[in-house]
Amino acid sequence: MNHGQHHYAELSSIFYPHDITGADKDLVGDNSKTTCLFCGQSRPNVTFKKDAHVIPAGLGNRTLFYLNECDTCNTRFSYYENELVNFLTFDRIFISAQKRPGSGAPKYKQKGKQSALEMNSGKLNIAILEQEGIFNVAEKEGQNIITFKINNPPPYRPEDICKCLTHMGWALLEDEDKTLVSYVPNWLLGKIDIYPLYLDTAFVPGNGFANVILEVLKTTHADSINYPYLIRFTYGTKIISFYLPASPDIKCAPLLYSYCPHIPENAAVSPTTWTIPSNERIKPDDITYTWSYRDKDPRTDIKV
Ligand SMILES: [Zn+2]
Structure with missing residues (x-):
């Protein structure tokens, strides 16, 4: 592919395995500061009791936390995290990222249904109850290629994905960078709106990246001065990039x-x-994946 001109340079990055089970916590922030990084409130107006994940817990983060994020802001940001986790539902399964320590292999199953998708020890188990209409499978005879369609996958709000990425990237910005985009906390807290927002998503064929990668890139060229920071999140088979505007009125x-x-x-x-014009939530009709496989177990019937 043509990589084009390098008009951003990496400012800071974090790499981590899909499932961090270690006990060591990595804390972002300053213990001596008693105000919330986002809303600026202090005790006793707000509390600081909950773990404030930098990268969503649902994507495997057990160790990377904000020190100075109050519980009120934390609750708000958890809505954004859910939207990103929904968007990455199948990536999470394909790379076998556990939702909680010891929660076992991730599984996709709609409530009250039998059809299910689960990755277990490198094997993808697919349970299909045809009358439910959740999965459709098409195979090319003798080619070891399977086309798998998932109907009614989880919905997601692209604006919240932008906010979730920005909330993560905020951990990688120095104070001087934060000053340049000082409107960000108000935007994250819903006090101001910015439309349109610009996001790129790239699908990378293969088994998915071995690490979760969070990066912040900074502009190095006048061509990208309106979007001084690029926040990039690599997870599973996807790379999601959010262009953080210099001010809320950049169009x-x-x-x-x-x-x-x-x-x-x-x-x-x-x-x-993606050009995101509003806070609309997207409900995709379906998602289709095409896989090649080495071998396949014989089909067994679901007992109902
Ligand atoms: Zn707060």
Whole structure:
């Protein structure tokens, strides 16, 4: 692919395994400060009792937390996290990321239904009850290729995905960077709106990235000055990039930045650019995956 001109440079990044089960906590913030990083409130107006995850717990983070995030802000941000986790539902399954320690292999199953998708010890188990109409499978005879359609996958709100990425990326910004985009906390807290928002998503073929990668890139060129920071989140088979505007009134689209060192040179990757005009929630009709496989177990019937 053509990586184009390098108009951003990496400012800071975090790599971590899909499931961190270690006991060591990595805390972002300053213990001596008693005000919330986002709303600016202090005790006793707000409490600081809950774990404030930098990267959502639902995506495997057990160790990386904000020190100075109050419980009220934490509750608000958890809604944004849910939208990102919904968007990455199937990536989570394909890379076997546990939702909670000891919760076992991740599974996709709609409430009250039998059809299910589960990755267990490197094997993808698919349970299909045809009359439920949740999954459709098409196979090319003799080619070891399967096309798998998931109907009514979880909905997600793209605006909240942008906010969730920004909430994560805030941990990687220095104070001087935060000053340049000082409107961000108010935007995250819903005090101001910014539309349109610009987000790229790229699907990278293969088994998914071995690490979760959070990166903040900073502009190095006048061409991207309206979007001084790019927050990039790599998870499973997806790379999601959010262009953080210099101010809430920037309307022009950012210059696409497609260079990503994590993408193998020969991979055919073309990012999709999203222009997000509102806080609308998207309910996709279906998602289709095409897989090639080495071998397949014989089919067994679901007992109902
Ligand atoms: Zn707060």
